[in-house]
Structures are given as structure tokens and as C-alpha cells.
Amino acid sequence: MTAAMPSSPPDAPDAPTPTAAAGAIDASKIYGTGDAQVKALDDVTVAFEAGKFTAIMGPSGSGKSTLLHCLAGLDTLTSGATYIGDKYLAKLSDKELTELRRTDVGFVFQAFNLIPTLTAEENIKLPMMLGGETGDVAWIDQVVTAVKLQGRLKHRPSELSGGQQQRVAVARALASRPKIIFADEPTGNLDSETGAEILDFMRRAVREFGQTIVMVTHDPSAASYADRVVFVGDGKIVGELINPTADQVIDQMKQHGS
Template sequence: MACVATVPVSQEFPLVTAFPHVTTPSPATTAVAARATELSKVYGTGDTRVVALDRVSVAFHQGEFTAIMGPSGSGKSTLMHCVAGLDSFSGGSVQLGGTELSRLKDKQLTALRRDKIGFVFQAFNLLPTLTARENITLPLDIAGRKPEKQWLERVISMVGLEGRLKHRPTELSGGQQQRVAVARALASRPEIVFGDEPTGNLDSRSGAEILGFLRESVRELGQTVVMVTHDPVAAAYADRVVFLADGRIVDEMHGPTAERVLDRMKEFDGRGRVS
């Protein structure tokens, strides 16, 4: 989705006004869904050594929508992948719901990702031979679990897919396919949903719809959402924005607007450093 932060959000993206910011509980009184402590990620050795994360500490609270932003190479996707258990880390600690990820064996980590985490990525990752409904329930089917009927119906209704459940991905638009991906991420009632540029392959209106659904899942369903994005407009849907540069957290913004986020991003130079 192209960055259009210079356009007033309420004009270009009417769904922003449909999903206003909700005053979230104070972090001091809200349980932590995931936490990274002194998290480090290093690639290579010697002259090829690259520090992707440099002792990052951050908490993601239950019922909160957090956007992670930063220039290319700042470590934002690496941070999300490590916290989500998709990538290993070199040092520090990651806890998900009180479980320390570094202590888990591969099978345990796979089970945790399946049972506790939902994912929405830029690529829709739908199976072409399955219907929309089958794609939504696929993770539960693989785990041998039956979906909670009322919850599944509520999620499908929220993303507006009632009339498209029998359609296969090729019969759906890009926005509709990503709606399926959002519903799939929410269907198992995960403790936390991670999104890596979830609107990157969508036009602005479809992207606004997906962001609205994620916003609504936080407000109406009590979901915890962590999203990596480069787009100030997308970040404006979040309760807070965490800014990374050079593998470190350099700032945090609560109640963001596209204009404020864009102004903050302008302070990074072309090498991804704080100017």
C-alpha cells in the first residue's frame, strides 16, 4: 500500500473514523501478552557481522494494537519474527504468555505457534484448492481442534465474509483474500496476532478495510495485535507505535496520527539512522 500520509486520514481512509482510538488500560494494570528483554540478534561473524537487534526490551500488552516502525534494516521485522517464535535469537529473552521461548524444543515451539499465535502476512498464504471457510479453519483442522462455532461466526461476520465462504482464493479479490487471512489468524482465539506488512499487497481502500478489521478485533474481541509497517497511515490505526533504528528502540508514541508518525519518520536519514 503506497504511503499517502500527506492526505488527511479522515478523507482518504474513512474507516479510520469508523474505528476510533480506544483508551487502553494503563500498562501497569494490563497483563503482558509477549515480552522481549535485552533481545539480541546477530548475523555472521568478523567482517560480515551484522547486529540486527541490539539488546531490545519491549512489552506488548493484552488488548493493545502496537505498530512497529523504522527504516529499512532497522530490525523491525527481525524483532517481530523473534518474538513470534519464527526466528531464533542470539541473546536475551522472549516470553509469550509467561513461556520462555528459548527453553522450547522445536516441536514445543511449533505447538505454541499453532495454539497461541495468529499470523497475517503481506502474502495471503491461502491454499488454492480450499474454500475460504476451509482456509479459515485449516490451522484448527491440522491441530485436530473444532472451532468454537459462535466465535468463528463472529469473526467471519466482522470481516464480512458471510457470502464468500464457498469461494476459492482465485474467485476472491486481493482484499477478500486478506480478509480470509485475518479471519484465519483470529479463528483459534490466539493470545496474540502478528502482522508483517499485512496491507502491503493491497490498494488503499482494501488496506484500510483490513486495518479496520484488526482495529475492531482489538476493540470488540480483546485481541492483541502487533504489526510491522512502513506506512504512517497504517500505523495510525494502532494504540501505540514503537520506533526502531540501528536495531534499537529509539522512541514510542501513544495515540498516533499519520501526520505525527510521518514527522517522526522524517528524522531518520537515508541510512536508517536517527538524524
């Protein structure tokens, strides 16, 4: 944690109101100094409801990935606060933050981020193995079946297609039943059919399993799978849609110059 980052906004309570799974309060992130200074986030306040699938959209350089990374505790703010559940991230020690990310947060990245020497099954169980736990076997079996990986568990990533590797990554994110999953362009490296299957499963995870997912995407079709789309522009929240269609997302992006 950087010393410059406040533990919470000056007028904030000791803990966030636990109605949202995660969120940001007066969040700003500045990179560089002087003429080279870039304000990636500009006083953003936003909350992400538990049990919902939210997409974050915006043009390149809008701050959408910075917002996701700060929400997930992968990056720190210059000012303001981010929280997961009832915990302000800046109030946690490095050890506590690492533990929170392992137990309460799932991650899905565009690049899959699998361990090449581990089998699909070992990659799925990795977050729990790191904590010396076995996890809920029945739940893990349900997740594996839902992402159609039953016959591929003993295969290493190099023996799997890109779509299968992303299925492993999604299953890994769900396996420990985290409070929230952050997904950064999870279908960016996949063909449209495979991407649609991944997104359909993520939507099912929210509706059938009560999961909470926050996803950054540039794809209006991907965003249409979400319950809500939050639009970011020049480091600010510039709009949102509830129960969006792809066409509505495109129209909104045009309005904001995306």
C-alpha cells in the same frame, strides 16, 4: 532451537511477568560473521501490552521484521530472550513451540499465505483442523461476518480478490482466538481503500473482541490505527508514540531518519 540461545537472560525469573502478551528482554540477533556481520537487533527490551494494537515502524534494514519474527518464534535470537505470555520461547522444545504457535499465536503476512487447494472456510479453520478441533462455531461466524466473507466461504483463493484473500488471512488469524496476532505488512499488497478496511477491522478486533495485535508496517497511515507505535532504528528501540496520528508518525520518522 540453537544451542547458543540462552533459555532466559542471566538475571531473569523462570517465567516473564505475565502483564504483557509478548516481549523481548536484552534481545540481540546477529547475522553473518567477520566483516559481513550485521547486528539486526541490538540489546532490545520491549513489552507489548495485552488487549492493545501496537505498530512497529522503522526504515528498511532497521530490524523491525527481525524483531517481529523473533517475538513470534519464527526466528531465534543470538542472545537474550523473547516470550509469549508466561513462556520463554527458548525454553520450549520444537514440538512445544509449534504447538504454542498453533494455539496461542495468529499470523497475518503481506503475501496472504493461503493454501490454494482449500476453500476460504477451510483456510480460516486450518489452524484448528491441524489440531483436530472444530473451534467455537459462533465465534468463527462472528469473525466471518465482521470481515464480510459470508458469501465467499466456498471459494478458493484463486477465485478471490487480493483484499478478500487478506480478509481470509485475518479471519484465520482470529478464528482460534489466539493470545496474540503478529502481522507483517498486512496491507502491503492492497490498495489504500481495501487496506483501510482491513486495518479498521483489526482495530475493531482489539477494541471489541479484546484481541492483541503487533504489526510491522512502513505506512504512517496504517500505523495511525494502532494504540501505540514503537520505532526501531539500527536494531534498537528509538522512540514510541501513544494514540498516534499519521502526521505524528511522519514527524517521528523524520526525527529518526526513516
